[in-house]
Amino acid sequence: MPEQFIFTEPEEVTCMKVSIPVVLAEEEVQVLIDSTIHMPELTKKVDHIDARVDDLEVEPVFIHEHIAHWHVKIKKEWAHHFKEMGGLTSVVKKLIIEGTLHKQIYYVNQRDEVKHVQEEVPFTKMIELKEAQPILDEDNVFIQMHKPRLDISWELVRAGRLQQTGIIILRVKVVEYRQIFVQVCPSPELCPPGNFLEDPSFEHWAGNVPVFWGATNVTPTGIAHTGSLAADLGGIDATKVAALFQTTRRNIAGGRTYKLIFWAR
Structure with a gap:
């Protein structure tokens, strides 16, 4: 029981x-x-x-x-x-x-x-x-x-x-x-399930910036956990700050908690 x-x-x-x-x-x-x-x-x-x-x-x-x-x-x-x-x-x-x-x-x-x-x-x-x-x-x-x-x-x-x-x-x-x-739990209409990020696997790049992402001091690398490419933070200058970000507004509901889970080495 x-x-x-x-x-x-x-x-x-x-x-x-x-x-x-x-x-x-x-x-x-x-x-x-x-x-x-x-x-x-x-x-x-x-x-x-x-x-x-x-x-x-x-x-x-x-x-x-x-x-x-x-x-x-x-x-x-x-x-x-x-x-x-x-x-x-x-x-x-x-x-x-x-x-x-x-x-x-x-x-x-x-x-x-x-x-x-x-x-x-x-x-x-x-x-x-x-x-x-x-x-x-x-x-x-x-x-x-x-x-x-x-x-x-x-x-x-x-x-x-x-x-x-x-x-x-x-x-x-x-x-x-x-x-x-x-x-x-909130209904799917209020809090839809799924990944809200665009291209979360970093498979597509425009130079040193992954498509759908904003990036500073980042380069593509073939050392990936899944897929063929990943993001190398500090790849341009290891002595400087690196940033990787994405802004998303779709299906975001107020009062909810969202998690960003990533693999790093």
Whole structure:
């Protein structure tokens, strides 16, 4: 989980409030479902069973406890969200899982015909989270679920009764939307990216002056970091001051910081 750091900016920055989903807890749940049905006719064998989970719902169970019991357990990156709270706070400790296990049972009867019978088994299970979590607002809490995995085993008893055991494996996340302030960069329209200099590689010269640049006591040199040419400051007279400059006004926005980065030896 990302943390918030307090630091001093050299200049004013623009921030905006955003709402982000914060994962409070993540659990892998196993639901065991036993069922026995009487087959509609005498059965030689069960060929296979197709199963799926329908109407799956997971609901958080909230309790209310005094916030003083939870200050030491609240993660430091969220402590400032809870510091103004007093009295009771909502805590999610348990989850209720409900759904229906739908099965299509394909079997072979005494006449060697393949038929099928349908069975629907509703289920409910309550689980306790490994670590209870205080929350800011019950209305902002929701459950994320991955697609459940299923495993069905069975035993045919006396050609007329089918005993089955189903295992549903489900990964769930308890998530709460929380509001934070984030620093935003200026839009490309306000501060376009890119290099604003003309010919930053010094590839073109007019005598001892690079094209698009102003220069004093500078000569071209073939000792270059990239490309074929570079600027040799002091190339005319090493005892005198050398200068290399360029004036640019395009796409320059007020209140921004620009960097001039160069390679020198």
